[in-house]
Amino acid sequence: MTHRLTAQNGAPISDDQNSLTAGARGPVALQDWHLIEKLAHFNRERIPERVVHAKGSGAYGTFTVTNDLSQYTIADHFQQVGKQTEVVVRFSTVGGEAGSADAERDPRGFAVRFYTKNGNHDVVGNNTPVFFLRDGIKFPDFIHTQKRNPATNLKDPQAMWDFWSLNPEALHQVTILMSDRGIPASYRHMNGYGSHTFSMWNNNGERFWVKFHFKTQQGIQNLSNEQADKLKGIDPDHAQRDLYGSIQDGDSPRWTLYLQIMPELDAEKYDINPFDLTKVWPHKDYPLIEAGVLELNRNAENYFNEIEQAAFAPSNLVPGVGASPDKMLQARLFAYADAQRYRIGANYNQLPVNCPHASQANHYQRAGAFAGTACPYHGDSKESGVNYGPNTQGGPEQSAQYAEPPLRLSGDLDRYDRFAEENFAQAGDLYRLMDESQQQALADTIAATLSQVTVEVQQRMLAQFAEADAGYAERVQQAIAKRS
Structure with a gap:
């Protein structure tokens, strides 16, 4: 009996022999996350705090489908009304250290993992629908301005505003951050967004561009500057306390998941670049379509094991959900998983919170930190002696039926000026x-x-x-x- 070949997150692999390229003779695409995962893991086969999103909270729960989306996607967790999928969610601030206060003026991370039967699907977003940048090449520079000055070791308004003044694409997100919504009152009282544009495809091979919106059912609540300043002194962990306590008391927070869905060819004629992370799609053009309800109803038993070691990555994609030409997303497909390999170890996906709960992972990656850690959801599964593919030794095989439809591309390979986009x-x-x-x-x-x-x-x-x-x-x- 042969097993299907999967990535570390349990998602089946459609082609393990050919890299994703722009044309038969073209360059390899950075979004080929399977290639990146294989190479990055291989580099670490021979034997610290998150750089961003260090301060966080999290919990387990369920996602329940309320609207069958099979016309848009083959992803099983978005089909069949009433179907439930286990989830884990991590909330966070972005710029502060692990000991910083929850009430800082800062975007909030909003990361959701669906444990689907075809592998883990992570939507790793924020509480805002846009971001400061449209190209990942600027991300390290931006984060440096949000951290401490290398000489004074103090937060640096000069660096922050100097960067923003030279990168006008940030103005939309800056306006949100400095507005009344810049300091959520708690993690329960804010929305979450995938922010990026993702893709979905159905059984007919039709592709759609998609945005994820998690709308809080608790209502939006925010803190003023004065309220936040007091709370930082009284209880710097107030958001963690609020989330844990509400679930412990049986008051399970809920969010309704909506999708904005754009037919693939619309992207070529739409007046807004649909892959620009600094822009939203007006709802009048692409209205919200309800998908289901996210509910958090179980606290972790061990915060470090289950929340601190939770390793979310946008590259955790499953059949029916894919990437897009969004430049920031393309960079994050590599950077997030690589950060987890550095922070935790090459086999971080074998830890209980990260292994695919609802599907079996079968791959040819070997050795490295945590090698041999058994995922408790699948018993004591034995690896075959073979560590390469293809082979004639009964190793896992690729599943061509899960292949994403080809994406039509045009244009010259070049470094296009991001300042050419409209910003204001x-x-x-x-x-x-x-x-x-x-x-x-x-x-x-x-x-x-x-x-x-x-x-x-x-x-x-x-x-x-x-x-x-x-x-x-x-x-x-x-x-x-x-x-x-």
Whole structure:
């Protein structure tokens, strides 16, 4: 009896012999996550705190389908109304260290793992539908500005605003971060988003572009600057305490999952680049389609083993859900799994929280840290003596029926200027959606740190605010003047 060949997350592999290339003679695509996983694991076969999202909380629960999406995807966890799939979710702040306060003004990580019968599917997003960047090549630079200054070891407003002033694509996310939604009151009272554009495909081989939206059923609640400052001193772990306590008391938090779905060919004619992470898709063009309900109802028994060692990665994809040309996503497909290999070890997916609970992992990766760790969900499964494929020794075999449809590409291989994209319209739209008190609170929050930087940086930022909305710039300028 032969077993199907899978990746470490248990997802079946359709082709283990050929890399994903742009044309028969073209270059290899970075999004070939199976190739990257094989090479990165091989590099570590011979025998620290997360760089970002270090402070976090998490719990287990279920996802229940309320709307069969089989017309869009072959992914089993999005089909058959009433079907339940086990999940684990981790929430986090982004920039702070493991001992930092939960009430910081910072995006919140919102990572969901579906333990499906075809492997683990991770949606690794934030509580915002957009991000500061559209190209992963800038991610290390951005995070350096959010961390401590290498000389003073203090947080650095000059670096933060200097970077943003030179990268106007960040303005949309900056406006969200500095708004009233910049400090969620708890993890239960915020939305979650996959943020990136992903793909789905159905049994007919039709591809759709997709965005994930987890809408809180508890309602949105946020903290003011004054409330957050007090809470950081009174209880720096308030969000962890709130999540654990609510589940312990039987008050299970819930989110409704909605999808925005775009037919593949629409992307070629849509006026917004649908793969730009700094943009949202207007709901009037692609309305929300309900998919199901996410409920958290079980706390971890050991926080370190089950939450701290939880290793989420956008490359944990399953048949029916794939990547897109989103440049930030393309970079994260490699960076997140590689960070886990560095942080935990080459076989991190064999730890109980990371192994595929509902499917058996069969692959040819051997040795390295945690080698021999048995996934408790599948008993004492024995490896065959063969560690290469293909073979005639009864090793696992690829499953061609799970192949993603080919993606049509065009254009020259080049480094395209990310500054060519439009940066200000959606930030201006968001500003105009706010009432006057919200606009003033936004300006005051921005001025609190922007007033501490050089005049040159202030002027560059004011020019960006003016591009979004003249009133936006005027309010911020007045708020800075009050602090002078």
